Amino acid sequence: MKGEQSTASLDPAVESALWSAVDDGSEEARERLILAYRPMVFWLAKKFRVPYNAYPDLIQEGMIGLIAAVDNFETARNNRFITYAYYKVRGRMANFLQRSESKAPLPVEEEYLERPDSFEDDLDRMEWHLAIQEGMETLPRKEMEVVRSLVLEGRKAADIAFEQGVGVSHIYRLQRRALARLKGWFAKEDATSEA
Secondary structure, three states: OHHHHOOOOOOHHHHHHHHHHHHOOOHHHHHHHHHHHHHHHHHHHHHHOOOHHHHHHHHHHHHHHHHHHHHHOOHHHOOOHHHHHHHHHHHHHHHHHHHHHOOOOOOOOHHHHHOOHHHHHHHHHHHHHHHHHHHHOOOOHHHHHHHHHHHHOOOOHHHHHHHHOOOHHHHHHHHHHHHHHHHHHHHHHHHHHHO
């Protein structure tokens, strides 16, 4: 069951069963889908490059967009949920920034017009981030927090060390341990998926 917490490991048949259960009114299936796609919200928030103090509010808006996407997704249309959710979450974040800043720092859309494959590249990168998120859930709390701050949020080790009242070398030690554990976890996942 643990592997089903991330879209990276949600087998299409399992995800399809979850959507059927959601259509039948299952709150548990709805919650599992929201949790599975939650890392996408963090991934998209990072694309906006807002000041760090605006990041929690942006995440909150993205989560509201994700919940709305899960609640309004129509499985009968045979669309990919990840594509639908991508636009819903990003749109919610952009609207929030427009309301709060009067001008939102939107991601560059021309990139998608010039290179149509760039949207698929972004989805592939997002799947990679989701896989990392799943692996991070197996880490001890302190290691998980360090990796999330350094990798997913793009923060500096010195800032994290200052906030925690520890030396920068301690942060890097936690990072090395976490990366070693993640490497082992990915090797195990690869072996399981090939079996």
